[in-house]
Amino acid sequence: MDHFVKWFRNSTPYINAHRGKTFVVCISGEAVAAPGFQDLAQDLTLLTSLGVRLVLVHGVGPQLAQRLAGAALELTHHEHIPVLPAAALPALKTAIGATRLDIEAAFSSGLPQTPMDGAGLRVVAGNFVIARPVGVRGGVDHHHSGEIRRLETVAIRQMLQQEAVVLLSPIGYSTTGEAFFLQTEAVATHAAIALGADKLIFLEEGEEEADARAGSNRPDQLDPGQAERLAGAAGFPPARRAAWMGCIQAGRGGVPRAHLIPRRREGALLQELFTRDGIGTLITAGKYDVVREATVEDIGGLLALIAPLEARGILVHRSREQLELEIGNFVVMQRDQAILACAALYGFADEDAGEIACVAVDPDYRELGLGHELLAHLEQRAWTRGLRRLFVLTTQTAHWFIEHGYRPARIEDLPVARQALYNYKRNSKVFLKTLEAAPATRRP
Template sequence: MSTDIENPVPSTPSASDQVNWFRNSSPYINAHRGRTFVVLLGGEVLDTPRLPTLVHDLALLNALGVKLVLVHGARPQISQRLEAAGLESRFEHHTRITDSNALEAVMAAVGALRLKLEGLFSMGLANSPMHNAAIQLISGNFVIAKPVGVRNGFDYQHTGEVRRIEVDAIRQQMDAGNVVLLSPLGSSPTGELFNLNAEDVASTAAIALGADKMIVLGDGIRVEDSEQRLLRELSPQEAGRLLGEERFTDSAVERQLTAAYHAASNGVARAHLLDASEDGALLKELFTRDGCGTMVTRETYETLRGARIDDVGGILELLEPLEQNGVLVRRSRELLENEIQRFVIIERDGMVIACAALYPFAADHTGELACVAVHPHYRNSERGLQMLRYLERRAREQGLKTLFVLTTHTAHWFREQGFDPAGVEALPEQRQQLYNWQRNSKVFVKRL
């Protein structure tokens, strides 16, 4: 028998939650405005009930000032038309061999999908998210193709490759506020049409346009490690190694990761792989700090580094709740600014999510570890340990032999990291004089 516990009804976010989310998204709205995103919708996504919602989310990006180039796939729709006509689909290395009959199916499938997307972008009902959107979806001969030709003895016939992207024409449309639609069908200077790989169109367009992001939305797309955990971030080199291992049983995921690898290796700052079956995946990835998919990027998304003066605000925001709860002693902005060189931080996409400080007592060959704080959303993830290891190396470089820490709440964590209990008398004399007997902090010491 079904119960409410077994099938919980999704709770509706309160007005306060929605206001909070909107406020937290504002840095991303500012960061994305005026940027160029190339978004690939896999062909399998175009036949799902989520497509109208995805179009709503793309319309929102357009309204927020993002310059959009939309690329659509058509592989399953082409296969369906060939099957309906009693024709066999032939593939070599995940590439369809397109004869004259197959080309007819390609043109029919691509034409139908273009019209479908144009219809969805034209929605404007008063009770829909598209009300007053007035988006122009522009398609045309923006992709110039060339034939694949004969390779390894196989004549690919009407299967082609991207020769070039008409960058100036696309930019003209984007500057006018229009969304540009590219299909997996290209024309050649001789007037011939060629069936193209949608992933190749997307990555080539992203590179040619100098796009800030390439985003791939596939149905059920998921890039995992050997223990089946979602990989959140990959460098192009790591993505290349994964592809070289030939571990992917799903050829669609392999093609999509290959496209992301190609784009990120050739100047596109970030390439994102998202599961379109997750409601709001596009918005979660772009307007929340941790996203929900896999990102291939040359940039370091999370950095452990020495703090700078412009990090003071972020450190104060991180420390304030702990100071209010009595976990840490309050530090003023002025004091932090004067001592900023003592701090290290972990920065994640522009936000300070962890900090710690080292105060050396050179005459006693020891140092105080202080202000160890990690944002609540990122605890239990070894970030505190990362900062400890970093500061231990810094302490050794300064000739320190021991580290000590005073704590009221986190004694067990420091014990686990090799700190031993000690009395106040173990502190340097200068630090003993500043000891707050009212707080009655426990003292722990670690030999380096």
């Protein structure tokens, strides 16, 4: 029970953060055909119950392959683009039709004792994607293979507003009334950008992807540049490239967060969205700022940042010499060449304790979460160094620390060595946070 209560409380910030947001979730045809699809549909239903506006994009890989094989046809590729002859179009239409029906059926179940009980969710599919033919490339006619021209975003938004799940298939219609086969990942990426979605989520296939991140080399968080380097490296699985490139493109196209989640891992979607560290890889362009250890070269920038705060009595005065001596304790957040923020962690290793000090954000960059990020970074550092009790002494910023989980403490609670240095004239308030688990690496 304790575990449940703790887990539920910890998930609250994520529930609040996701409410009213638009998520584009891309699943493969394999996911729909898999025995666990009903569970995935339940997890997606849960998202909508928590107020998420859901656009679901599905693939048709195995469904199409099966029907093409039945018609003694095969999908060929030219320059990584499928070539879909007119003879294969009926197979595509039946594959998409059948997959849509399976999805609609899964979302319609409402058995008692399941999360679907009483959900009454509507799934809406339609002619939301306008396409044009790929045409002839390198002398090869791609026939019914198409590219996305635009999305009917107004119509999709109306459906989302009515709390329906919008279902998009890898097919688009041209203004001449023809149907064209589209790449599923491209539909999802395009939809996320065009709708200004808050998240683009790919549920990735692959046995190795079923491993938890801890047991694999799956990176936790990347910016689009890092993700591009990784996806472009030799040995990167070609089957995963389209989803990765979609996340990169979405990140650059203004989608704040793109997630790659192992589909075969039970409950991966919920773990990614409602736990502190997630389970997949998050690609976010939000990380323009580099947090790094300070060096003596930063002292000029540090002084410029903290001197005005020292003058106002918010921070304790530190001379240039003192900063030089203590520079190893400082981290800075840098954008281009400018130092936007700094903070320090002083360790008292024999007491498993640390002091957070000198947290300062350039006034032009306040209230953007930089202070939060820096504090989270120092808490991570403290955790890795085995420091479990974190102190902070402050005169004017008490509430900010309280909001970050720090609780009032007494001077006697400070490490003995720090008590001796306590400045009674300054009369700072003491706050303490006990780290019980590794601090979160991601914000809600």
